[in-house]
Amino acid sequence: MELRDVVGGSLQMLAERPGMAHPYLTLSDSETGESWIEQAHGLTKEQVRRGRYAFGEGIVGRVIQSGRTRVVHGSSPKFLNRLGRSEPEYMSFICAPVRLDGQVIGTVSVDRHGADPAELQVDVTLVEAVADMLGHAIAMRRRAAEARITIEAENRRLRAELRERFRISNIVGSHKSMLAVYEKIAQVARSNTTVLLRGESGTGKELVARATHFASPRAEAPFVALNCAALPESMLESELFGHERGAFTGAIETRKGRFELADGGTIFLDEIGELRPQTQIKLLRVLQERSFERIGSNQTRRCDVRVLAATHTDLERAIAEGRFREDLYYRLNVFDIQLPALRDRREDVLELANFFVNRYGSERDPPVTRISRKAARMLWAWDWPGNVRELENCIERAVLLAGGGVIRAEHLPATLRGVEPGDSEARGEAPALGDAPAGATLDEALHALERRMLERALGQSGGNRAAAARALGISERRMGLRVHKHGLG
Ligand SMILES: Nc1ncnc2c1ncn2[C@@H]1O[C@H](COP(=O)(O)OP(=O)(O)OP(=O)(O)O)[C@@H](O)[C@H]1O
Numbered sequence: 001m002e003l004r005d006v007v008g009g010s011l012q013m014l015a016e017r018p019g020m021a022h023p024y025l026t027l028s029d030s031e032t033g034e035s036w037i038e039q040a041h042g043l044t045k046e047q048v049r050r051g052r053y054a055f056g057e058g059i060v061g062r063v064i065q066s067g068r069t070r071v072v073h074g075s076s077p078k079f080l081n082r083l084g085r086s087e088p089e090y091m092s093f094i095c096a097p098v099r100l101d102g103q104v105i106g107t108v109s110v111d112r113h114g115a116d117p118a119e120l121q122v123d124v125t126l127v128e129a130v131a132d133m134l135g136h137a138i139a140m141r142r143r144a145a146e147a148r149i150t151i152e153a154e155n156r157r158l159r160a161e162l163r164e165r166f167r168i169s170n171i172v173g174s175h176k177s178m179l180a181v182y183e184k185i186a187q188v189a190r191s192n193t194t195v196l197l198r199g200e201s202g203t204g205k206e207l208v209a210r211a212t213h214f215a216s217p218r219a220e221a222p223f224v225a226l227n228c229a230a231l232p233e234s235m236l237e238s239e240l241f242g243h244e245r246g247a248f249t250g251a252i253e254t255r256k257g258r259f260e261l262a263d264g265g266t267i268f269l270d271e272i273g274e275l276r277p278q279t280q281i282k283l284l285r286v287l288q289e290r291s292f293e294r295i296g297s298n299q300t301r302r303c304d305v306r307v308l309a310a311t312h313t314d315l316e317r318a319i320a321e322g323r324f325r326e327d328l329y330y331r332l333n334v335f336d337i338q339l340p341a342l343r344d345r346r347e348d349v350l351e352l353a354n355f356f357v358n359r360y361g362s363e364r365d366p367p368v369t370r371i372s373r374k375a376a377r378m379l380w381a382w383d384w385p386g387n388v389r390e391l392e393n394c395i396e397r398a399v400l401l402a403g404g405g406v407i408r409a410e411h412l413p414a415t416l417r418g419v420e421p422g423d424s425e426a427r428g429e430a431p432a433l434g435d436a437p438a439g440a441t442l443d444e445a446l447h448a449l450e451r452r453m454l455e456r457a458l459g460q461s462g463g464n465r466a467a468a469a470r471a472l473g474i475s476e477r478r479m480g481l482r483v484h485k486h487g488l489g
């Protein structure tokens, strides 16, 4: 209930009592003590305007000053009658303090006509009860408002934190394939275009989706993510579009779907390739018409939602095999961003590793601040089938094991230790130096040897091309050409 209604109801209740008129609530300024009529029953606007009292002035001012209820006869010189009532000599004025956490913050008062002293005493008790009750109501209201302010401030802080964390500039990597990603985000963020994010697991699809949202004009509105592979079809539809109460067994309450929750913002549909045909049709309709129905309802709802979708599966193949609708594919694939696998941008491995050392290591006491050369070489040499997520987990764990200072080789998983450059068996990689694969031509064998030597040199230099070139006795320029030829950079 609104505070105004609570006060209004109480004042009306007083006004309806026999012989009572003009009840009003005053509030006072906590600094100056000056009070004004906050709400009244049966007073003109002009009277309300006139009803201002300095601290200690008139009856209202005295009640505020002393914190004690006063009853005065209308003919008393103390009664100022600032509101200009006619014939005040036939009335008494009852005024009780309103307290908030023990402090007087205002008054409740009423005019009482023709009461004998005994009746007047009953009325005083009533006015005091109303004043107490309003004090509680105001206190509760303030507490709720304070809680709301705290929650809003907290929400603002969290949103700012999210925004900061998912800034495009916080996506790490300077390989040219990543520069292309940044450029694409910048091109598309400010529009409402549907984006399809593709890339292996752990390459940063969700990260890019969030960055796109936070760089868009929708940044202040919700970002709602849903993994389409995580739920069975029946539940997925109700998650997406919501349902009416009783729409199916177990639908005990009406629930909004993610599209409704994301209204004004962005929805991120992860693993879109896993959608069943039935749901694909419904999604297609949302993309085309921006409208849908809750399950069990025939009321069409409209939504203003930007759609970002992600998949690590081969959608073209799914279309060819009849598992994915081609029309939906075209709707989703308006603009696509391809996230590179980490092994295809090895130069970024150490930059990312250091970024995660900073993220996880700086919270430790003592902090973990760096990676040893040997460990760096191992990170560089690994193929990272789980991509950035695998690297992130690996560093988070290494930080714990390191306990402070430096991450060393022994803090890395055994699988990585097995691939120390030069250790070809562990990596399951033929050929060893000089061992050409059976049936290979000379050119093929030389090519394989060259690649192997390059990899080893780069591994030992921690990815530093100049150092690798020196070790191999070739110029940096030739090194660059070879690295390019073998797709190592
Ligand atoms: N370029 C990057 N810079 C910094 N952190 C990254 C980068 N790419 C990925 N990450 C981090 O790696 C983790 C995995 O990323 P994300 O969840 O976005 O991957 P994904 O492509 O959605 O994977 P999946 O397909 O398995 O869901 C996240 O913690 C993310 O913050």
Ligand SMILES: [Mg+2]
Residues within 6 Å of the ligand: 205, 206, 270
């Ligand atoms: Mg993901």
